[in-house]
Amino acid sequence: MTQPEISQQVAEQLRAATQHTSRISRFYAKFARIVSIASVSVAIPFSIYHMVFGNIQVALFLAPVIMLQTYLAYHFICKGYNRNLAIILVVMQMVCTVALVAMFGPSAIVWLFVTGVTSFFLLSVRIAVFCNIAAAVAVSSLAVLEPAFLVRFLAAFALFNVCLYAFSQQLVARTNELELMLTIDPLTRAGNRTSLELALARIKSQAERHGHAATLMVIDIDNFKRYNTDLGPREADELLRKIADVIKHRLRPTDSFYRYHGEEFVLIAENTPMSQATYLAEDLRKRVEKRIQCATVSIGVTDVRPGIDVYEALKRAQKALVNAKTIGPNWVCFDTNESEPDIKQNDFWQDLVDSETSEYAESTVPVAPVKRVVGA
Structure with a gap:
């Protein structure tokens, strides 16, 4: 009848882990750090390039964006994931993408697909879908695109979001299943x-x-x-x-x-x-x-x-x-x-x-x- 003693230290560590962050939030924090650092790394050379070649308007537009991205990268690195800041990061990227499409035309529209993936990885599925729809509507309204190209873009972007939605739902289901397996006894379905x-x-x-x-x-x-x-x-x-x-x-x-x-x-x-x-x-x-x-x-x-x-x-x-x-x-x-x-x-x-x-x-x-x- 003698059973192994439950370790109070282990229990406290488990409780602390669940109170401060879960495995999912740690993943979000890691991905947010990568995205914010990558955004700064891409935006700075892009801004310098346009400043050197005389396109001061683009360089001035990107200056506050770079400053905000730098702050977000610092926050994600030092303090971890924050949902509100993640929304700001995604919205900022989409606004920049829509502005670039308006400035340079269809050649910049490929960046909208990049920000679409980012939104699904940093935000909840519903918010990500809303942000992507809003970006597509903004591109269609503000950018001067040929009708045939616009139809092809909207169809491709819609199919792209459907695939991202299906992948996100599958990822959530698999994650929930793994979390359940870690806490449930497989034979009796009682807690372990x-x-x-x-x-x-x-x-x-x-x-x-x-x-x-x-x-x-x-x-x-x-x-x-x-x-x-x-x-x-x-x-x-x-x-x-x-x-x-x-x-x-x-x-x-x-x-x-x-x-x-x-x-x-x-x-x-x-x-x-x-x-x-x-x-x-x-x-x-x-x-x-x-x-x-x-x-x-x-x-x-x-x-x-x-x-x-x-x-x-x-x-x-x-x-x-x-x-x-x-x-x-x-x-x-x-x-x-x-x-x-x-x-x-x-x-x-x-x-x-x-x-x-x-x-x-x-x-x-x-x-x-x-x-x-x-x-x-």
């Missing part, structure tokens, strides 16, 4: 250890800052090694999946469920006192017993309150699970908070029986916890 540590860090922060109570449950399949030996690994995996499905179908949207280690699961019931969570634990035990004919579960329950470390609470829940298994299979055992000695077991159960309006209490099991749930 990484997502569990993030959840523990979150409820710890909520308990410290806002005083929100939460309840932890450690759920273990009774005699699972025997099932694995008698039925084989494939059937044992199927048993794990079925039990996980039974448990997940009972949970509220605010509850979270994780595969902790082997045949053990952890359930976090947020904003839930012990009295309500005990009803939930007993109901889960009964549901597994009723719907999975060949298997039962034992459950250890404890609460997380302000001033109580979540990792210590998880150890207490494991201790309660050990006590439940010591009594026998198919039991629920709760761990009372030692810091509150005024809560006696008899009083606790009397309050539990009287709480008919409990959120988790159901008409089919009004007083069933008294039979199967005991204090640790």
Whole structure:
């Protein structure tokens, strides 16, 4: 029953990573730096060229653009990605492109395709589509283009944006799938250890800052090694999946469920006192017993309150699970908070029986916890 200890340092690092930046935002920051630096690198020689060859109007037009691009490059390099500045960068590039098309004609229209790609990589899909449509309308209205060339350009640019939109949607779907794979156990579709540590860090922060109570449950399949030996690994995996499905179908949207280690699961019931969570634990035990004919579960329950470390609470829940298994299979055992000695077991159960309006209490099991749930 001894499980590897959860590293608080790892959990804190994961929480810090998710609070400050995600992998997607780091990608955006990197791409924004590349685009802004490339824009400055191209604009400066272009401006010098036109100044040397007497086209002062273009050089003066590009001077403030270069200054703004330099500032954006500095910001993206030193401070990371900023959505508003990314919009400014894309809009500025498109305005410059439209102005160049108006000055030089169709020979400069190729730059509109470059800015179109930039908008899809730096902005959300909807904003990128809006910016590209606005640029195409501006080119059609301001630039003097031959009708035949204008029709060919609009058709090509429309098809170009359709392809970019499809690629962006596919990229988002693949990214979401990869993110899901990193946090979900592939067999049971419950959260994995990484997502569990993030959840523990979150409820710890909520308990410290806002005083929100939460309840932890450690759920273990009774005699699972025997099932694995008698039925084989494939059937044992199927048993794990079925039990996980039974448990997940009972949970509220605010509850979270994780595969902790082997045949053990952890359930976090947020904003839930012990009295309500005990009803939930007993109901889960009964549901597994009723719907999975060949298997039962034992459950250890404890609460997380302000001033109580979540990792210590998880150890207490494991201790309660050990006590439940010591009594026998198919039991629920709760761990009372030692810091509150005024809560006696008899009083606790009397309050539990009287709480008919409990959120988790159901008409089919009004007083069933008294039979199967005991204090640790």
